[in-house]
Amino acid sequence: xxxxxxxxxxxxxxxxxxxxxxxxxxxxxxxxxxxxxxxxxxxxxxxxxxxxxxxxxxxxxxxxxxxxxxxxxxxxxxxxxxxxxxxxxxxxxxxxxxxxxxxxxxxxxxxxxxxxxxxxxxxxxxxxxxxxxxxxxxxxxxxxxxxxxxxxxxxxxxxxxxxxxxxxxxxxxxxxxxxxxxxxxxxxxxxxxxxxxxxxxxxxxxxxxxxxxxxxxxxxxxxxxxxxxxxxxxxxxxxxxxxxxxxxxxxxxxxxxxxxxxxxxxxxxxxxxxxxxxxxxxxxxxxxxxxxxxxxxxxxxxxxxxxxxxxxxxxxxxxxxxxxxxxxxxxxxxxxxxxxxxxxxxxxxxxxxxxxxxxxxxxxxxxxxxxxxxxxxxxxxxxxxxxxxxxxxxxxxxxxxxxxxxxxxxxxxxxxxxxxxxxx
Amino acid sequence: xxxxxxxxxxxxxxxxxxxxxxxxxxxxxxxxxxxxxxxxxxxxxxxxxxxxxxxxxxxxxxxxxxxxxxxxxxxxxxxxxxxxxxxxxxxxxxxxxxxxxxxxxxxxxxxxxxxxxxxxxxxxxxxxxxxxxxxxxxxxxxxxxxxxxxxxxxxxxxxxxxxxxxxxxxxxxxxxxxxxxxxxxxxxxxxxxxxxxxxxxxxxxxxxxxxxxxxxxxxxxxxxxxxxxxxxx
Ligand SMILES: Nc1ncnc2c1ncn2[C@@H]1O[C@H](COP(=O)(O)OP(=O)(O)O)[C@@H](O)[C@H]1O
Ligand SMILES: [Mg+2]
Numbered sequence: 001x002x003x004x005x006x007x008x009x010x011x012x013x014x015x016x017x018x019x020x021x022x023x024x025x026x027x028x029x030x031x032x033x034x035x036x037x038x039x040x041x042x043x044x045x046x047x048x049x050x051x052x053x054x055x056x057x058x059x060x061x062x063x064x065x066x067x068x069x070x071x072x073x074x075x076x077x078x079x080x081x082x083x084x085x086x087x088x089x090x091x092x093x094x095x096x097x098x099x100x101x102x103x104x105x106x107x108x109x110x111x112x113x114x115x116x117x118x119x120x121x122x123x124x125x126x127x128x129x130x131x132x133x134x135x136x137x138x139x140x141x142x143x144x145x146x147x148x149x150x151x152x153x154x155x156x157x158x159x160x161x162x163x164x165x166x167x168x169x170x171x172x173x174x175x176x177x178x179x180x181x182x183x184x185x186x187x188x189x190x191x192x193x194x195x196x197x198x199x200x201x202x203x204x205x206x207x208x209x210x211x212x213x214x215x216x217x218x219x220x221x222x223x224x225x226x227x228x229x230x231x232x233x234x235x236x237x238x239x240x241x242x243x244x245x246x247x248x249x250x251x252x253x254x255x256x257x258x259x260x261x262x263x264x265x266x267x268x269x270x271x272x273x274x275x276x277x278x279x280x281x282x283x284x285x286x287x288x289x290x291x292x293x294x295x296x297x298x299x300x301x302x303x304x305x306x307x308x309x310x311x312x313x314x315x316x317x318x319x320x321x322x323x324x325x326x327x328x329x330x331x332x333x334x335x336x337x338x339x340x341x342x343x344x345x346x347x348x349x350x351x352x353x354x355x356x357x358x359x360x361x362x363x364x365x366x367x368x369x370x371x372x373x374x375x376x377x378x379x380x381x382x383x384x385x386x387x388x389x390x391x392x393x394x395x396x397x398x399x400x401x402x403x404x405x406x407x408x409x410x411x412x413x414x415x416x417x418x419x420x421x422x423x424x
Numbered sequence: 425x426x427x428x429x430x431x432x433x434x435x436x437x438x439x440x441x442x443x444x445x446x447x448x449x450x451x452x453x454x455x456x457x458x459x460x461x462x463x464x465x466x467x468x469x470x471x472x473x474x475x476x477x478x479x480x481x482x483x484x485x486x487x488x489x490x491x492x493x494x495x496x497x498x499x500x501x502x503x504x505x506x507x508x509x510x511x512x513x514x515x516x517x518x519x520x521x522x523x524x525x526x527x528x529x530x531x532x533x534x535x536x537x538x539x540x541x542x543x544x545x546x547x548x549x550x551x552x553x554x555x556x557x558x559x560x561x562x563x564x565x566x567x568x569x570x571x572x573x574x575x576x577x578x579x580x581x582x583x584x585x586x587x588x589x590x591x592x593x594x595x596x597x598x599x600x601x602x603x604x605x606x607x608x609x610x611x612x613x614x615x616x617x618x619x620x621x622x623x624x625x626x627x628x629x630x631x632x633x634x635x636x637x638x639x640x641x642x643x644x645x646x647x648x649x650x651x652x653x654x655x656x657x
Binding site: 001004313 | 523527
């Protein structure tokens with residue numbers, strides 16, 4: 001009987017080709033979208049971790065509450081001790097201090113008068129201590145467009161766009177005007193030794209990269225920092241591990257009543273990514289559901305049309321004593337076969353496209369001009385284990401469901417009635 | 425006396441709902457058909473031949489009265505039992521052949537056997553035997569579209585005969601055939617009847633068929649109006 005079904009499918013292209021095409025297309029889109037969403041979100045998580053929150057981040061309570069304003073007057077104190085403690089408690093992890101700050105960058109001319117000026121977003125990271133992981137974490141060295149990496153205190157990198165805007169040349173002096181941790185005005189002189197482009201619009205618009213010790217000096221932040229960032233081993237974010245670390249850390253300060261006490265948070269809470277991740281999970285689910293529904297309806301109708309063409313076959317099979325249920329089931333076997341073939345083809349196509357997007361990437365910088373999201377300008381798909389099997393859900397569900405719906409007529413009608421319809 | 429009775433009907437009535445009322449297609453049919461008969465329901469179009477044939481073939485059920493086929497009450501059959509009866513003991517031949525276009529002659533004939541628990545070898549023997557009876561051994565690989573009407577009908581006879589059923593029901597089997605082919609298939613069926621003792625019951629108004637019948641049961645307006653046996657020629 002199986003051979004009978006397969007022969008029928010292979011020889012009758014109306015029976016197999018159209019449904020296989022429909023299924024392939026639906027599966028193709030599903031598979032591709034899954035890889036695309038996974039890739040984009042993975043990149044967003046990664047970028048956020050690298051540039052903004054780490055996997056976990058320690059701040060002072062008051063700072064954490066107002067973290068969007070970067071209130072350095074509320075910065076975390078006793079940073080070296082906390083870092084040392086964390087490093088010994090979690091030796092597999094990497095712990096780094098960072099300071100973000102706002103200010104005005106002033107470029108003087110040879111007489112010391114202002115030549116150009118612009119507001120900047122500064123980021124203080126460990127650029128100079130030997131063995132610092134930060135250069136790698138933020139991909140600083142590879143992002144230098146002109147000039148070189150800072151090699152001694154007082155040397156900074158500024159974003160390439162900003163350098164152009166301010167007409168700064170390598171080796172020029174630049175004065176940062178900002179406020180200290182205690183609220184007083186401060187000026188600090190730096191030398192621009194390189195320009196930089198991260199490929200993240202939020203950073204490239206107006207960032208300056210300064211060694212974190214220079215920032216501490218400039219802003220009177222001895223032994224203080226905006227935050228201490230922790231990275232999990234292998235730099236792979238795992239929400240459960242992060243959660244454990246956070247809970248354990250925060251427990252120590254549970255009954256300390258001090259707004260400067262340290263508090264730890266994890267990546268998905270500190271960014272808006274938690275919402276995105278949930279959203280992505282449901283988007284994939286919803287997408288599969290939508291394709292199941294759409295393709296089922298299409299295949300249902302195709303099945304009804306196909307059923308009309310095959311009335312003769314159903315009639316003769318009834319007449320030779322094949323039970324209705326048996327005929328119905330054999331139609332469902334057919335649909336499983338079609339669903340499998342379509343899913344395999346669609347998954348192949350989807351993987352192909354996803355692979356292409358994983359390797360080539362899609363440049364969306366044009367749409368990111370005003371974005372503040374820590375998001376790379378190039379979207380890449382990511383092929384995961386799920387990419388290989390997710391397409392089989394809509395592929396199989398829709399064919400089987402479509403066939404069950406279109407074949408229900410065989411079940412509902414009386415044999416005699418069916419047979420009469422078949423006769424004509 | 426019912427020893428050899430293959431089919432009996434008693435006071436068989438079939439009514440169809442038409443508009444608000446009922447149309448009586450068969451009105452108190454009482455018949456006995458014995459094993460090995462080569463007989464036909466004859467009568468004008470609309471006289472009830474197909475309706476009666478379908479009930480005997482367990483494709484439909486009586487409204488009142490009953491029919492017994494191979495000892496089984498048609499009105500008492502479940503859908504499953506009816507299918508089993510058709511599967512094991514009945515063969516059907518239709519005016520329009522109803523061959524499956526995507527399958528070869530061989531596969532079309534094999535189809536009824538796929539439901540039976542038969543080995544591939546047994547099936548092959550039965551299919552080839554059946555095709556030999558109808559003289560189509562040279563066409564086993566052809567598709568129905570490559571055959572003439574007469575050949576198609578012979579394939580459908582082979583399909584009906586392949587499990588060597590007790591009873592073959594043929595509804596207007598010659599309606600789409602020319603005279604030569606009609607005679608041809610009738611002779612084939614006559615031969616099968618005499619050699620294998622298969623009972624044939626026709627529904628027809630075709631003179632070419634009628635002249636072969638050993639027994640003519642005439643229907644008109646859903647009633648049996650005459651029932652005559654002729655000595656075979
Ligand atoms: N399902 C049905 N509903 C209503 N009337 C029917 C139905 N089937 C058959 N009839 C009627 O019953 C009568 C006998 O039909 P049928 O047995 O097909 O005649 P025959 O085969 O002798 O030409 C016809 O008048 C036909 O219109
Ligand atoms: Mg008829």
